[in-house]
Every structure is written in C-alpha cells, then in structure tokens.
Amino acid sequence: MKSLALILAGGTGTELGVLTRQRAKSAVPFGGRYRVIDFCLSNCVHSGILDIAILAQYSPKSLIDHIGTGKPWDLDRRSGGVSILQPTHNGEAANWYLGTADALYQNVDLIRNSKAETILVLSGDQVYGMDYRPLIERHIARGLDATLVTKEIPARQRSRFGMVRCSRNGVVTAFREKPTSSSDRFASLGIYVFRRDFLLGALGPDRVDIVFDIVMPAIARRAVAAYQFEGYWEDIGSIASFYRASLQLLERRSLIADERRPVYTRESELPPARCSESARVSNSIIADGCVIGGTVRGSILFPGVAVERGALVEDSIVFSFSRVGAGAAVRRAILDKFVVVGSGATVGGAARGRGSDPADSVAVVGRKARVASGAAVRRGEAVEPHAGVGRREKP
Known part of the structure; x- marks a missing residue:
C-alpha cells in the first residue's frame, strides 16, 4: 500500500542557541558530514517511501540548499520524489504555520490529491535509524485511525516528552504532555501514521497542534494504537543533547556505519583528509578535506577543517571550514562553520569536576565568528x- 511521508522541518530550535540563528533545526550539521534531516530522509528511502514532502518555515535556505532536487537520496524523479513546501502567501501577508496541525492543513491539497492510503508524519530534527514498513503494516492490521511510535525512557527524562499509557492490547488510553513526574514509562516520539480519510476529516482551520487537536481526541475514542521502537533515537533539542548525541557516535558508530542502511547526504567533493608529521589523532571522526597539524582527541571534525601545528582540539565538534590556529586550545566546545580561532586562543575548558555531566557548560561559537589570537571563550x-x-586579528 502506497504511503506519503510529511516531514515537519519548520522548527526554530531556540534551545540550540547560536547554532540555529541562521538555519532550521533540521539543517544543523551532525556526525561529521550529515545534516539532522538526512536520517529521516534516509529512513524513508530504505523503507520504500519515495513520495516525500518537507514542510519548512524558519530560515529555510540552508535546508533548501542541502536537499536540492533530492539526488543524494535518489529522490530526483518525475513521479513522487521530494518537495519542500513553505507557508503560502495570500497577497497581503504570509500565512505562517501556527503549529504542526496547521502546517498539514495548509498543505491539505497534497494529502487530498495523493493516492496514498496511509500518511506518515515525521519530525525532521531527530536522529535515529528505523524501517517504517513494520510500523505501517501494524497500523493497517489494527485498522485504527492513527498509530504513534513510543519508546521506553528513564524517569529523569520523562518531563521532556509526551508520556503515553496503553491498554494490554496496545491501544493508547492516555497521553500527558511533558508531565512534571510520571509513572508511565513510554514516551511518544512524534512519529505518526494516520489513515488518510481520518486525517483529512480531522484537519481544519482551527486545528493547530497535532497532539492536542488531532491525536488526543482520537485517543479519547480509543482510536490510536502504540508501536514500540527499541532502537537508538535522539531528539536534538538542546545544546547538551546535541553535544551528547554527537560524541556518542565515537562509541557507537553503527548508526552511521551500517553498510546495509547507509545514511545518505550531499557529498562534500573535497580531497581526502591529510595529517602532517606533527599531527596526533585519536578516537575521532575526521571528514574529507581536513588538514591536521596539531592534536585531535575524542572529537568530530567536518569537511575542510584545519588544525594547525601545536593546536589542541579535545572533546569538541568543529563544523566545516573552521580553522584552529597554532597553539590554540579548543576543549568541550562546538564551533560552527567558518569559525576562526586565532593562535594561542582558548575556547571552552575542562569538565566542572568528577561526576559532572560532560554535556553541561559546553562553549559554542557561531558561524563565521572570530576568536582573536590569545583571546578566550x-x-x-x-x-x-x-x-x-x-582584539582584531591582523589581515
């Protein structure tokens, strides 16, 4: 049965601070060569879903430039493929998406004109690998209006998510959005499958939020099933979660190194990385085009990064084409694209102390910022x- 995937990618990602000042959350670089949305798109392709619409809104240029015609995902095709949809303009003012359900409603003609019987609604700012086919098959077999994907999470994280309670036969009986405390163990991941006719009937000009205006009324009618996901999943919703999920890749490479289900992305077309005699690299991901003359430990370097002789990059994430000058030290930091760290400068520092969360108090330097020689962040x-x-560096 044919499915249509709608990827919600319009979020501002305010908790990601300077990383989303000029790009959508789904377009944030991740894992040394990818963008966050690559994981969702690759999941669709591996699941045989080749009719995809990305609903974008906030600062979409970086996302649009990255997706292009969809060729890296084999989505540049006459029938189906990938399209990027932005809020419509009525001649007087832009009709900005008021929420997730409103984003679907403003593109309801796409759903109405589709031949798909099932509509998959996904979030473009999550990192995970999932085959959607068993989810869709289970949804069809149950015959209910909707199915939401859940995952068991630790008690300390439950206030961040919508928590779900189910009956013994897997029907959702209650949904609490970000409770201060919860005995329920399963969180909704923001991944939904809807019966097409149900979704068309549920959308309307006064429906703003998918959870409150579509899913919860259906739960009250016992018309929503739960599908438990047991694989790796991470919502890149804050600097701490982004930093933590990024460096986890150094220990669990399977998410990006599975030859059976590769994560597709736009290639950098740069030459191989090069390390000089003075370079020391350990437990790190070094992308194409990097030139290493200093020390890199426990870090992720995106394409085209330069680490000059005597410099140190440790427990850090450095986006494309940034430069760390001679004798500089970057520890527990995130550098956006085209950042220049002058010689002898310091960015970040060691962890607060034994037992502290290494993701707390990470230094972040925004795109094209400059840290002068000898200066400190x-x-x-x-x-x-x-x-x-x-002080301003000499040209």
Missing part, C-alpha cells in the same frame, strides 16, 4: 554568528 559561553572576541 570560557566554558559555557556562546559567541554570536559573525561576532569577534578579543
């Missing part, structure tokens, strides 16, 4: 895009 500080720290 302290642990937990954020530098805005295009900003300068310390």
Whole structure:
C-alpha cells in the first residue's frame, strides 16, 4: 500500500542557541558530514517511501540548499520524489504555520490529491535509524485511525516528552504532555501514521497542534494504537543533547556505519583528509578535506577543517571550514562553520569536576565568528554568528 511521508522541518530550535540563528533545526550539521534531516530522509528511502514532502518555515535556505532536487537520496524523479513546501502567501501577508496541525492543513491539497492510503508524519530534527514498513503494516492490521511510535525512557527524562499509557492490547488510553513526574514509562516520539480519510476529516482551520487537536481526541475514542521502537533515537533539542548525541557516535558508530542502511547526504567533493608529521589523532571522526597539524582527541571534525601545528582540539565538534590556529586550545566546545580561532586562543575548558555531566557548560561559537589570537571563550559561553572576541586579528 502506497504511503506519503510529511516531514515537519519548520522548527526554530531556540534551545540550540547560536547554532540555529541562521538555519532550521533540521539543517544543523551532525556526525561529521550529515545534516539532522538526512536520517529521516534516509529512513524513508530504505523503507520504500519515495513520495516525500518537507514542510519548512524558519530560515529555510540552508535546508533548501542541502536537499536540492533530492539526488543524494535518489529522490530526483518525475513521479513522487521530494518537495519542500513553505507557508503560502495570500497577497497581503504570509500565512505562517501556527503549529504542526496547521502546517498539514495548509498543505491539505497534497494529502487530498495523493493516492496514498496511509500518511506518515515525521519530525525532521531527530536522529535515529528505523524501517517504517513494520510500523505501517501494524497500523493497517489494527485498522485504527492513527498509530504513534513510543519508546521506553528513564524517569529523569520523562518531563521532556509526551508520556503515553496503553491498554494490554496496545491501544493508547492516555497521553500527558511533558508531565512534571510520571509513572508511565513510554514516551511518544512524534512519529505518526494516520489513515488518510481520518486525517483529512480531522484537519481544519482551527486545528493547530497535532497532539492536542488531532491525536488526543482520537485517543479519547480509543482510536490510536502504540508501536514500540527499541532502537537508538535522539531528539536534538538542546545544546547538551546535541553535544551528547554527537560524541556518542565515537562509541557507537553503527548508526552511521551500517553498510546495509547507509545514511545518505550531499557529498562534500573535497580531497581526502591529510595529517602532517606533527599531527596526533585519536578516537575521532575526521571528514574529507581536513588538514591536521596539531592534536585531535575524542572529537568530530567536518569537511575542510584545519588544525594547525601545536593546536589542541579535545572533546569538541568543529563544523566545516573552521580553522584552529597554532597553539590554540579548543576543549568541550562546538564551533560552527567558518569559525576562526586565532593562535594561542582558548575556547571552552575542562569538565566542572568528577561526576559532572560532560554535556553541561559546553562553549559554542557561531558561524563565521572570530576568536582573536590569545583571546578566550570560557566554558559555557556562546559567541554570536559573525561576532569577534578579543582584539582584531591582523589581515
């Protein structure tokens, strides 16, 4: 049975701070060469879903440039493929998406004109690998209006998610959005399958949010099933979660190194990475085009990064075409694209102490910012895009 995938990718990602000042959350780089949305798109392709619409809104240029015609995902095709849809304009003002359900409603003609019987609604800012086919098959077999995907999570994280309670036969009986405490163990992951006719009837001009305006009324009618997902899944919703999920790749490479289900992305077309005699690299991901003359430990370097002789990059994430000058030290930090760290400068620092969460108080430097020679960006500080720290470097 044919399915249509709608990927919600319009979020601002305010908790990601300077990383989303100029790009959508789904377009944030991840894992040394990817964008976050690559994981969702690759899941669709591996699941045989080749009719995909991305609903974008906030700062879409980076996302649009990255997706292009969809060729890296084999989605540049006459029938189906991938399209990026933005809020419509009525001649007087842009009708910005008011919420997730409103985004679907503004594109209801796409759903109405589709030949798909099942509509898959996904979030474009999550990192996970999933075959959607068993989910869709289970949804069809149950014959209910909707199916939502759940995952068991630790008690300390439950206040971040919508928590789900189910009957013994897997029908959802209750849904609590971000409760302060919860005895329920399963969280909704924001992955839904809807029966097409149900979704068309549920959408309307006064329906704003998928959870409150579509899913919860269906739960009250016992018309929603739960599908438990047991694989790796991470919502990149904050600097701490982004940093933690990124460095986890150094220990669990299977998410990005599974030859049976590769994560597709736009290639950098740069030459191989090069390490000089003075380079020391350990437990790191080094992308194409990097030039290493210093020390890199426990870090992820995106394409085209330069680490000069005597510099140190440790427990850090460095986006494309940034440069760390001679003798500089970058520890527990995130550098956005085209950042320049001058010689002898320091960014970030060691962990607060034994037992502290290494993801807390990460230093973040925004796109095209410059840290002057000898200047310092302290642990937990954020530098805005295009900003300068310390004295101006000589050209």
